[in-house]
Amino acid sequence: xxxxxxAQWRAFLREGTRTGKLALVxxxxxxxxxxxxxILGEDDVLRFTTGANTPKARALAAHPDACxxxxxxxxPYGYVRVSGTxxxxxxxxxxxxxxxxxxxRYMGPERAESYGQRNSGGDEIVVELPTSKVQALAxxxx
Amino acid sequence: xxxxxxAQWRAFLREGTRTGKLALVxxxxxxxxxxxxxILGEDDVLRFTTGANTPKARALAAHPDACxxxxxxxxPYGYVRVSGTxxxxxxxxxxxxxxxxxxxRYMGPERAESYGQRNSGGDEIVVELPTSKVQALAxxxx
Numbered sequence: 276x277x278x279x280x281x282a283q284w285r286a287f288l289r290e291g292t293r294t295g296k297l298a299l300v301x302x303x304x305x306x307x308x309x310x311x312x313x314i315l316g317e318d319d320v321l322r323f324t325t326g327a328n329t330p331k332a333r334a335l336a337a338h339p340d341a342c343x344x345x346x347x348x349x350x351p352y353g354y355v356r357v358s359g360t361x362x363x364x365x366x367x368x369x370x371x372x373x374x375x376x377x378x379x380r381y382m383g384p385e386r387a388e389s390y391g392q393r394n395s396g397g398d399e400i401v402v403e404l405p406t407s408k409v410q411a412l413a414x415x416x417x
Numbered sequence: 418x419x420x421x422x423x424a425q426w427r428a429f430l431r432e433g434t435r436t437g438k439l440a441l442v443x444x445x446x447x448x449x450x451x452x453x454x455x456i457l458g459e460d461d462v463l464r465f466t467t468g469a470n471t472p473k474a475r476a477l478a479a480h481p482d483a484c485x486x487x488x489x490x491x492x493p494y495g496y497v498r499v500s501g502t503x504x505x506x507x508x509x510x511x512x513x514x515x516x517x518x519x520x521x522r523y524m525g526p527e528r529a530e531s532y533g534q535r536n537s538g539g540d541e542i543v544v545e546l547p548t549s550k551v552q553a554l555a556x557x558x559x
Contacts, residue, residue, distance in 0.1 A: 294490050298440035298450035305482040306448050308440035310496050340447040348436050348490075350524060354452050382492060382558060390558075416524060416532075 276415050284355045284411035288315045288345055292381050295323065298342040299334045307334070312377040312394075313343070319406045321357060324374045327365075327398040335361050335402060343404055353413040357406050364401040371395040421553035426497045429553065430457045430487055434523050437463065440484040441476045449476070454519040454536075455485070461548045463499060466516045469507075469540040477503050477544060485546055495555040499548050506543040513537040 279287060287293075295313040300306055309331055313323040321343060325332050335341060339360045346354035364370075371391055378390025421429060429435075437455040442448055451473055455465040463485060467474050477483060483503045488496035506512075513533055520532025 292491050294488055294494075296438040296440075296450050296486055296488070298438075298448040298484075300442055300446070300448050304442070305484070305500065306440040306442050307484045307500065308438055308450050308486040308498065310486065310488040310494070342440075342447070342449045344438055344450040344452065346436055346438070346452040349434050352436075352452070352523075356450065358447065358449065381494075 276412055276417060279353075279355070279411035279413050283413070284409055285315060285319075287347075287353070287355050287411065287413075288321075293345050294381075295321065296344045296346075297323075297331070298344070299331065300338045300340065301330070301334050302337055311343070312381045314373060314376045314380060315406075321404040321406060322373045323377065323402055324370055324394050324399050325402060327363075327400045332363065332400060332402070336363060339363075341404055351413070351417050352415040353411075354415075355409065355411040357404060358408045358410075359405050362403045364403055366401060367396065370399050370401050373401050374399070418554055418557050418559060421495075421497070421555050425555070426551055426553035427457060427461075429489075429495070429497050429555075430463075435487050436523075437465065438486045438488075439465075439473070440486070441473065442480045442482065443472075443476050444479055453485070454523045456515060456518045456522060457548075463546040463548060464515045465519065465544050466512055466536050466541050467544060469505075469542045474505065474542060474544070478505060481505075483546055492558050493555070494557040495553075496557075497551065497553040499546060500550045500552075501547050504545045506545055508543060509538065512541050512543050515543050516541070
């Protein structure tokens with residue numbers, strides 16, 4: 276087992292269609308975890324879109340501490356965990372850009388535009404999680 | 418997008434080497450999420466082993482509410498989320514059985530015994546999460 280370098284955890288987060296597992300605290304005080312389609316920007320900020328009135332967005336508005344995990348589900352296993360405080364951003368232009376980039380990543384370039392439209396506009400917002408605190412381990416089963 | 422049947426979510430949780438993403442609340446009140454090697458028993462209880470003095474076990478002892486997610490990381494995407502209150506069990510025989518079954522699942526039958534030994538004994542305990550509350554969605558991108 277060994278820690279990843281900064282270049283390694285960035286590449287790990289960006290690889291293929293790996294989803295982010297976003298943990299948050301519900302208004303009841305109980306934890307929850309939900310899969311998200313995210314992108315890692317050149318500014319090292321993780322971003323995804325969600326509806327402003329979803330349980331996820333309401334929980335984050337009330338309790339902005341969050342934790343996002345991406346893991347390798349086969350030997351030798353490994354994971355990157357980002358912990359921090361999210362920022363909820365209402366910006367339609369950014370929202371369309373994030374949703375389109377996520378659509379390209381998770382559904383393929385030819386469907387990027389349609390998924391970009393589907394996951395932006397209306398009451399969709401952008402959630403930003405900085406990567407100031409990162410734990411990244413590779414080769415857990417070694 | 419459609420809900421899975423009970424038989425479908427049980428099969429989904431058991432498929433291959435999919436890891437469980439366990440969300441919990443840290444003593445600081447912040448959420449965390451960590452990958453676990455789990456098994457789903459015939460009694461519909463999720464089980465995994467961990468050291469009694471790990472941050473994960475300490476957090477669960479203080480705040481036993483937890484949530485475990487397993488997701489499909491490719492189109493059409495989907496997930497099973499189990500929410501509940503965990504029970505921490507000190508039982509060396511059960512611990513060896515769970516660690517061995519998890520070793521077989523995640524590292525293959527030929528390495529089950531060595532991983533069973535590695536992840537039991539000492540201060541290892543079993544964490545049990547009942548599946549009384551399950552959300553299971555398939556075909557999210559459809």
